[in-house]
Amino acid sequence: MTWTWFHRLGSPPYVYRLAGRLTPWFGWVAAVLLLGALYDGLVIAPPDYQQGDGFRIIYVHVPAASLSLMIYTSMAVAAAVGLIWRIKVAHAAAASCAPIGASFTVVALITGSLWGKPMWGTYWVWDPRLTSELLLLFLYLGYMGLRSSFDDLQRADRASAVLAIVGVVNVPIVKYSVVWWNSLHQGSSLSLTGKDTIATPMLVPLLVSILGFTLFFAAILLMRLRAEVLRRERAASWVREALSS
Amino acid sequence: MSQGPSSPLTAARLVIARDLLLAFRRPEQLLQPLAFFVMVTTLFPLSVSPELAQLRAIAPGVLWVAALLAALLALDFLFRDDAQDGTLEQYALSGQSLTWLLLGKTAAHWLLTGVPLSLMAPLMGYTLGVPASAGAGIMLTVALGSLALSFIGSIGAALTLGVRRGGVLLSILILPLAVPILIFGSRATQLAIGGEPYTAPMELLGAIVVLSFTLAPLAAAAAVRISLE
Numbered sequence: 001m002t003w004t005w006f007h008r009l010g011s012p013p014y015v016y017r018l019a020g021r022l023t024p025w026f027g028w029v030a031a032v033l034l035l036g037a038l039y040d041g042l043v044i045a046p047p048d049y050q051q052g053d054g055f056r057i058i059y060v061h062v063p064a065a066s067l068s069l070m071i072y073t074s075m076a077v078a079a080a081v082g083l084i085w086r087i088k089v090a091h092a093a094a095a096s097c098a099p100i101g102a103s104f105t106v107v108a109l110i111t112g113s114l115w116g117k118p119m120w121g122t123y124w125v126w127d128p129r130l131t132s133e134l135l136l137l138f139l140y141l142g143y144m145g146l147r148s149s150f151d152d153l154q155r156a157d158r159a160s161a162v163l164a165i166v167g168v169v170n171v172p173i174v175k176y177s178v179v180w181w182n183s184l185h186q187g188s189s190l191s192l193t194g195k196d197t198i199a200t201p202m203l204v205p206l207l208v209s210i211l212g213f214t215l216f217f218a219a220i221l222l223m224r225l226r227a228e229v230l231r232r233e234r235a236a237s238w239v240r241e242a243l244s245s
Numbered sequence: 246m247s248q249g250p251s252s253p254l255t256a257a258r259l260v261i262a263r264d265l266l267l268a269f270r271r272p273e274q275l276l277q278p279l280a281f282f283v284m285v286t287t288l289f290p291l292s293v294s295p296e297l298a299q300l301r302a303i304a305p306g307v308l309w310v311a312a313l314l315a316a317l318l319a320l321d322f323l324f325r326d327d328a329q330d331g332t333l334e335q336y337a338l339s340g341q342s343l344t345w346l347l348l349g350k351t352a353a354h355w356l357l358t359g360v361p362l363s364l365m366a367p368l369m370g371y372t373l374g375v376p377a378s379a380g381a382g383i384m385l386t387v388a389l390g391s392l393a394l395s396f397i398g399s400i401g402a403a404l405t406l407g408v409r410r411g412g413v414l415l416s417i418l419i420l421p422l423a424v425p426i427l428i429f430g431s432r433a434t435q436l437a438i439g440g441e442p443y444t445a446p447m448e449l450l451g452a453i454v455v456l457s458f459t460l461a462p463l464a465a466a467a468a469v470r471i472s473l474e
Contacts, residue, residue: 138417162464163400170422
């Protein structure tokens with residue numbers, strides 16, 4: 001087993017080209033899956049017996065919420081890789097994750113509160129799930145704030161990496177807040193091990209939508225990563241060659 | 246260069262003794278967080294209502310938010326002086342474990358801010374209509390909570406070293422992580438005021454203390470090294 005593939009991922013020109021090649025694949029598959037999932041979820045799937053058509057917001061809300069956690073974890077892993085092996089591209093990847101993750105957190109909060117108005121009668125409750133998701137947003141904002149407050153890129157990378165790793169403690173708190181505390185927010189309908197508590201016609205578009213949004217995240221991440229690598233390597237000769245060709 | 250003390254525990258103890266001595270040479274700096282705590286607490290009877298029944302109901306939250314803000318204010322100068330005069334650099338070069346030295350610094354910081362705050366908290370609680378019998382409980386919860394906050398905050402203080410206007414950033418970084426302390430702390434205080442057993446939230450608070458006490462100095466040491474690069 002050779003580690004050349006891993007070492008090559010530390011090279012900015014290689015990552016720039018690889019990301020460029022992969023972006024359309026992720027992007028187009030995401031577009032197809034999302035369109036299919038939204039049509040299936042918004043038109044074909046039957047209305048919920050309790051929530052009527054209101055439940056259909058889960059096809060955006062659940063993927064956004066789970067991505068907000070997944071992106072934070074990815075960001076922390078990328079930051080740890082950058083900190084441990086001193087790989088600059090990993091820091092660039094972590095930096096590219098943060099604004100996307102923050103956006104998904106905002107989407108999850110907004111769609112959740114839009115759903116909460118007809119279902120709970122209010123846009124916002126100080127519920128553990130909602131509050132911890134809001135804290136996740138603050139963690140993203142703190143990460144971006146810390147990153148932007150250093151002039152020196154290396155220090156910004158390393159200091160924000162420590163913060164990202166420390167902030168991981170919030171991820172299980174958000175994930176299990178509905179289990180640990182008596183929460184107004186309903187429990188998860190999906191389960192990897194047990195039986196899903198959602199009917200199959202409703203479940204299929206949800207799973208497709210989660211997959212679609214994840215690939216959408218991958219495509220956006222690769223685009224941001226390319227821009228970030230270009231910005232960091234703007235003095236390098238390969239950038240001039242890549243951009244002139 | 247002289248040979249340092251061999252055990253990291255001795256080194257941490259020496260750092261605590263040094264920091265306490267330095268602080269007592271300039272006691273006015275010690276009083277600032279305490280004065281801030283008293284003033285924030287005073288704002289509530291003025292802004293909400295001077296009625297004791299109403300104040301008693303919000304007392305746990307008021308005490309905890311005020312203590313949290315006061316402790317955050319104090320965190321800003323946990324490492325700042327030592328970073329400016331090069332002491333931290335000497336610590337990093339001393340050959341002693343930086344983690345243990347920072348553990349000592351943070352413990353000293355708690356002795357200088359957390360302990361006075363926890364002694365003051367029952368008194369401020371009393372002015373908010375809390376029965377004197379709840380005093381011991383309030384003291385204990387604030388002492389534990391501020392200990393955890395000192396350790397978690399040491400990461401933020403180390404990360405914001407050398408950042409312009411680091412104080413505001415420090416609060417933004419640390420407050421989301423300090424929320425569990427606030428939740429369990431104010432819950433324990435609430436139960437103590439109601440005369441009920443408050444061991445359950447205290448145990449959770451103790452768990453946070455153990456977790457932050459063991460892990461935070463490692464992260465803080467990594468952050469200090471980054472700031473010294």
